[in-house]
Structure formats: C-alpha cells, structure tokens
Amino acid sequence: MEKPKLSRKERELEFRTNLVLDAAEDVFNEHSYATASVEEIAHRAEISVGTLYNLFHSKEEIYHAVVSRGQKLFYENIEQRVDAARGPLEQVRVTVTYFFEHFTSIAGAFRLYNTASNGFQWELKSQLEQEAFEMQQHFAMRLVDICQRGVDEGVFKGGVPTELMATTVLGIPHSFLMVWLEQEGVDLMSLEPSCLALTDRVLGAASDG
Numbered sequence: 001m002e003k004p005k006l007s008r009k010e011r012e013l014e015f016r017t018n019l020v021l022d023a024a025e026d027v028f029n030e031h032s033y034a035t036a037s038v039e040e041i042a043h044r045a046e047i048s049v050g051t052l053y054n055l056f057h058s059k060e061e062i063y064h065a066v067v068s069r070g071q072k073l074f075y076e077n078i079e080q081r082v083d084a085a086r087g088p089l090e091q092v093r094v095t096v097t098y099f100f101e102h103f104t105s106i107a108g109a110f111r112l113y114n115t116a117s118n119g120f121q122w123e124l125k126s127q128l129e130q131e132a133f134e135m136q137q138h139f140a141m142r143l144v145d146i147c148q149r150g151v152d153e154g155v156f157k158g159g160v161p162t163e164l165m166a167t168t169v170l171g172i173p174h175s176f177l178m179v180w181l182e183q184e185g186v187d188l189m190s191l192e193p194s195c196l197a198l199t200d201r202v203l204g205a206a207s208d209g
Contacts, residue, residue, distance in 0.1 A: 017055055020045045021069055024062045029109045033063060067128055074102055075135050082142070088150030089205050092169055095143070096199055099173035100192040103180075107188060110181075140166050150203065157204025168202050 006014065023044035027036045038059050042052040056062045078098050085091040103110055143166040150156035156165070176195045180188045 020055055021066050025066050068131055071132055071135055075139050088146045089155050091146050096173050096196055100189055104188045169199055172199050
C-alpha cells in the first residue's frame with residue numbers, strides 16, 4: 001500500500017523536522033544529554049531557537065523524537081534484511097547479524113543513551129521503553145512465522161512452541177549487548193560468532209561451519 005502523497009507544506013515540515021533531528025543526533029552524540037543544549041541544536045540545524053520551538057517544545061521532546069526515529073529505522077532495516085534473505089535459517093541469522101552491525105555503528109551513542117536514560121523523567125523513559133517494546137513485538141510476530149516455517153521445513157527442531165523460540169532468538173543478541181555494555185574495550189563484533197552459534201543451538205539448526 002502506497003503512502004499518501006504529502007502536500008508541499010507537509011514536505012517542508014518533514015524536511016525541517018529531520019534537519020533538527022539530524023543536528024540533535026550529532027549534538028547528543030558529542031555531549032551528554034544533560035549538557036546538550038537546545039541552542040546548540042538550533043545552531044547546528046541553522047535555524048533560530050524560536051523556529052526550533054515551533055517544532056519541539058523541549059529538549060526531552062527532541063531526544064524522544066531522535067530515539068524514536070532511530071528505533072523505527074532499526075526495525076525497517078531488519079525487515080529489509082529479512083526480505084532479502086533466503087530461507088528461515090538465513091532470515092534468523094541476518095536478524096542477529098544486523099543487531100551487531102547496527103549497535104557497532106552507533107556504539108558511542110548507545111552507551112550515552114543508556115547512561116542518560118537513568119536520569120530521564122519517568123514519563124519519557126516509560127514512553128521510550130513502551131515504543132521499543134511495541135516495535136519489537138511487531139517484528140517478533142514475523143519471527144514467529146519464520147520459526148514456524150523453519151520447523152515445518154525441518155530446518156529447525158520441533159517440540160518447542162515457536163512463540164518461545166522467537167522470543168529466545170530475540171533475547172540472545174540483547175543479552176550479548178548487555179554483556180558488552182558492562183565491559184569497556186570489548187569489540188562488539190567479536191561477540192557475533194558466539195551469538196550466532198548459540199542461536200543455531202537454540203533453533204536446532206546445523207551450523208554451516
């Protein structure tokens with residue numbers, strides 16, 4: 001289903017909004033959330049502070065939009081990887097691999113986010129967590145179908161509910177991310193082979209070596 005065509009006014013608003021979010025992402029990545037300023041974001045976006053406040057009411061709202069946009073893009077990219085993959089095993093593996101590639105590419109920002117989120121107001125933190133949960137659940141439904149197809153085709157072992165299988169598969173890279181966050185100086189991509197091997201064991205899939 002095609003998206004409805006935006007009017008000129010809507011396109012201009014979308015352009016200005018993304019301009020601010022691009023600038024804000026750079027500022028938040030270079031500073032802590034606490035020390036980043038709306039003035040600096042407006043300066044980077046080459047707009048006035050007044051214009052920025054016409055788009056967003058606060059720094060928290062800007063940060064919320066930056067994180068929400070990033071989460072949406074993350075799952076859009078995973079969907080594209082899965083669409084291009086052939087067979088259930090490859091679809092699961094590209095999902096796991098993208099976790100590592102994505103969080104490696106935003107390693108600094110991800111560490112800053114986890115530090116900053118501890119100081120967020122409860123409402124903002126709750127909203128971000130709820131949005132992340134909803135996006136993950138939406139993708140998890142597709143992963144359930146992939147796991148079921150893998151079982152039906154004899155690629156994955158049976159005897160385990162596919163809902164549990166999909167939940168476990170998503171939980172494995174998350175667990176590796178948490179381990180990585182706690183260990184300074186560890187290359188995240190170096191953990192990918194172990195994560196893929198563990199995923200294969202959970203699925204009961206034969207390793208390609």
